[in-house]
Amino acid sequence: MSNDTEAPLPEGWEMRTSRSTGMTYFLNMYTKKSQWERPEVPAEPGEVRCSHILVKHSDSRRPSSWREDHIKRTKEEALDLIKNYRKQIVSNDASFTDVAMKCSDCSSAKRGGDLGMFGRGQMQQAFEEEAFKLKVGQLSKPIETESGFHIILRTV
Numbered sequence: 001m002s003n004d005t006e007a008p009l010p011e012g013w014e015m016r017t018s019r020s021t022g023m024t025y026f027l028n029m030y031t032k033k034s035q036w037e038r039p040e041v042p043a044e045p046g047e048v049r050c051s052h053i054l055v056k057h058s059d060s061r062r063p064s065s066w067r068e069d070h071i072k073r074t075k076e077e078a079l080d081l082i083k084n085y086r087k088q089i090v091s092n093d094a095s096f097t098d099v100a101m102k103c104s105d106c107s108s109a110k111r112g113g114d115l116g117m118f119g120r121g122q123m124q125q126a127f128e129e130e131a132f133k134l135k136v137g138q139l140s141k142p143i144e145t146e147s148g149f150h151i152i153l154r155t156v
């Protein structure tokens with residue numbers, strides 16, 4: 001049992017003292033809801049901001065992009081590509097933004113892959129699940145949607 005005053009709170013929570021009773025309570029900084037129990041897990045943000053790199057393949061729902069009218073690469077080749085892009089970014093051989101602008105098959109490539117802020121229910125399920133798992137600044141492993149393979153960078 002952690003002492004209420006010392007251990008750091010999970011991300012997104014703040015400790016408050018009730019003006020009327022002097023009792024300690026906890027405020028979720030995203031939903032502004034309060035609770036008496038000390039939170040054990042981070043508060044989930046209502047929205048996140050992410051950038052992504054999309055590599056499409058011949059089985060993508062729309063196998064076409066600003067880069068290539070008729071995308072012929074196989075799923076296997078697309079997965080290899082996105083893994084190599086991730087390696088280049090992680091090893092600092094290339095920046096996420098540059099790789100997105102040059103190589104992403106998403107129309108967001110022009111914005112360095114930026115998708116802006118989004119909440120749950122706006123993106124394909126697999127994309128959303130991964131995006132909301134990420135911490136700010138974290139780069140996802142490759143994930144698959146009907147659009148193709150993605151790596152996701154959470155920025156806010």
Ligand SMILES: O=C(O)CN(Cc1ccccc1)C(=O)c1nc(-c2ccccc2)[nH]c1C(=O)O
Nearest residue numbers: 054061062105106107108123124127145146147
């Ligand atoms: O899946 C389809 O039928 C066509 N799409 C959906 C789409 C098309 C244009 C703009 C945004 C989404 C894509 O293939 C697609 N998906 C995305 C996407 C997927 C997940 C997260 C963000 C973007 N981008 C694109 C794109 O062409 O630019």
